[in-house]
Amino acid sequence: MTLDDFIRSLPEGASVLDAGCGPGKILHHIAKIRPDLRVKACDIRDTSAQLPSGVVFQVGSVENLGHLYGENEFDAIITQHVIEHLLFPMPFIEGCKQVLKPGGLLYIETPNWIRAYLPFYPRLWFPLRFLPQSRASGPQALRAALAGE
Numbered sequence: 001m002t003l004d005d006f007i008r009s010l011p012e013g014a015s016v017l018d019a020g021c022g023p024g025k026i027l028h029h030i031a032k033i034r035p036d037l038r039v040k041a042c043d044i045r046d047t048s049a050q051l052p053s054g055v056v057f058q059v060g061s062v063e064n065l066g067h068l069y070g071e072n073e074f075d076a077i078i079t080q081h082v083i084e085h086l087l088f089p090m091p092f093i094e095g096c097k098q099v100l101k102p103g104g105l106l107y108i109e110t111p112n113w114i115r116a117y118l119p120f121y122p123r124l125w126f127p128l129r130f131l132p133q134s135r136a137s138g139p140q141a142l143r144a145a146l147a148g149e
Helices: 003-009 025-033 062-068 090-099 122-130 139-147
Strands: 015-019 038-043 056-059 074-080 100-109
Touching: 003 025, 003 074, 003 100, 015 025, 015 062, 015 090, 025 038, 038 062, 062 090, 074 090, 090 100, 090 139
Parallel strands: 015 038, 015 074, 038 056, 074 100
Antiparallel strands: none
């Protein structure tokens, strides 16, 4: 699922958190395609001047979501290219579980590390699908953490 598909799939009036929003690129996109969403954002530095109007911004680390926001506050959390910068990602995952409503959705986007070192050529992708996931914060580990395993 693409981020655009994720945003479009959210229920009308959903509460959304952009965790680690940076200058707000995705927030501007949300404001254009889904102005009905209630959006909050946080980042470790104050980027509020760059964000679209209507976004409620808070300075803070994504590792402290449980302290920044209330329990069961959000229908969805979006985080792009953030988790790979965390030395210990589990406090972030635990915070997401705490602030998401039951049945809430979490969209995590990370870089494709292999792709960064290969030239763009479709045939090179064929053998890569067989490579195992080697990062501790990979999809399987994240699913287990969110399920409380």
